[in-house]
Structure formats: structure tokens, C-alpha cells
Amino acid sequence: MARNKAVVPEARAALNSFKLEIANELGLANYDTIDKGNLTSRQNGYVGGYMTKRLVEMAERQMSGGTK
Template sequence: MNLQQKMNVNAKPALNNLKTEVANELGLSNYDQADKGNMTARQNGYVGGYMTKKLVEMAEQQLAGK
């Protein structure tokens, strides 16, 4: 297993938790167990978009030394 694969394995649970938190904030309860095929593209897109926004904010704070 190379370094990239190890990083992905370690990051996956944290990203799944972030996805669940974002979905809950958007009012999509039980998102991790929901049938995504029955959700609108907008609902699924909001989760991904807000995850990206939060990850960028976290990176900016880290780069700023906070």
C-alpha cells in the first residue's frame, strides 16, 4: 500500500462524518442510509458543495495558523 492509499484510508471515515454532519445541517436526516437515487440532484449537490466549502475553510484556517 503506497502513501496515497494510506492517506485515503485514513481520511475516508473523517470525510464520511463530515458528509453526515453537512447533510444534517441541511435537514437531510439519515443521509448515510438514504437512497440517494430518490434524492434530487440539487439535494445531493448541496451536500457535496457544502462539504467542499467547509474543507476549503478548514484549509484556509490551517494555512493561516489557526
């Protein structure tokens, strides 16, 4: 698997942990050991989509002083 070099190295572990948390919330247990090729495009897309949604929400809260 190719790794995105744009990710700050110090954030890589946190993002991987976050990805597993999101996958678990979506009902994809053991996402780190699942063969992603056996999942549908929709299932794989949900993980990335929900990660993006939550990261944007976190940034919005931070930018608004945490009151949202």
C-alpha cells in the same frame, strides 16, 4: 457504488462522518440510509458543495495560523 481511490484510506471514515454532519445541517436526516436516487440532484449536490466549502475554509484557517 464506486469508491474514489484518491482518498487516503485513513481519511475515509472522517470524510464519511463529515458528509453525514453536513447532510444533517442541510436537513437531510439519516443521509447514510437514504436512497440517494430519491433525492434531487440539487440536494445531493448541496452535500458535496458544502463539504468542499467547509474543507476549503478549514484549510484556509490552518494555512493562516488558525486566526480566521
